Amino acid sequence: MMRPVKLLCTAAVIATCAGAAAGQTTFKARFAYDVNATPEANYAAFESIARRACRMDLLEAGSLQDKQRMETDCTSRLMADAVAATHNVKLAAVHAERTGGANADQDFAALK
Numbered sequence: 001m002m003r004p005v006k007l008l009c010t011a012a013v014i015a016t017c018a019g020a021a022a023g024q025t026t027f028k029a030r031f032a033y034d035v036n037a038t039p040e041a042n043y044a045a046f047e048s049i050a051r052r053a054c055r056m057d058l059l060e061a062g063s064l065q066d067k068q069r070m071e072t073d074c075t076s077r078l079m080a081d082a083v084a085a086t087h088n089v090k091l092a093a094v095h096a097e098r099t100g101g102a103n104a105d106q107d108f109a110a111l112k
Contacts, residue, residue: 029053031082039090043083043098050078 031046054074061067076099083095095101 027053029078029082031085033086033088033091039088039094042091043094046079046082047075050075050082054078 029049031049033042034045037045051071054071056067056071056074058064058067061070079095079099083091086092
């Protein structure tokens with residue numbers, strides 16, 4: 001039986017277009033952690049949700065390079081927030097491995 005743990009993460013994306021501040025966009029993304037799936041499978045599902053949530057319009061970004069950079073930055077921040085919100089040491093270890101971050105066992109030792 002799948003018992004998802006629902007997480008609600010909010011990410012603020014600050015977009016700059018052609019050097020001028022375009023303002024701040026805030027959105028919510030809903031992540032469901034499947035306790036019966038592996039941490040790797042949950043991480044892949046989180047990545048897919050984050051990528052979709054962080055998509056932006058090319059015209060809004062100003063250029064393809066800015067669009068790619070802003071989407072990547074947004075996805076990185078959203079993934080870090082979502083993984084931290086789970087308080088799951090194994091998921092944090094997968095995130096640290098994929099992002100080259102600090103040792104997840106040390107960062108999340110208090111959450112066990």
